[in-house]
């Protein structure tokens with residue numbers, strides 16, 4: 027067990043993430059608005075034991091009522107416009123919106139079919155932009171750690 031913990035500590039250092047923020051935390055609520063699941067895969071890796079978002083005070087929660095940040099992935103489909111607005115409306119103030127991935131940022135990765143209403147920016151005020159298709163776990167972690175500063 028000790029060897030395993032030492033190995034995990036080494037892996038965390040090799041990820042070269044910034045030092046943990048002091049005195050801050052954010053609860054994240056993820057909403058998939060039409061993703062191919064690539065962004066979710068990387069988000070799952072970010073929350074896993076290698077990057078371990080919890081050590082920075084970042085946790086993924088099940089309800090927008092408990093969230094500080096709404097994490098949007100995918101181009102927003104017409105069917106997801108109202109659920110996305112409802113999730114945002116349920117969040118307490120102050121609240122932030124993060125667009126995770128090129129689709130959420132409106133880069134048009136999957137073209138412009140009639141079922142796509144637009145980017146996250148077209149629906150909600152986006153505060154945090156995390157580009158990439160998909161963004162790497164390190165990029166996601168760094169952007170979210172930086173976001174703690176926005177709430178101070």
Ligand code: SF4
Nearest residue numbers: 062064127128129159
């Ligand atoms: S940005 Fe890339 S990985 Fe993410 S949902 Fe769009 S196509 Fe998939």
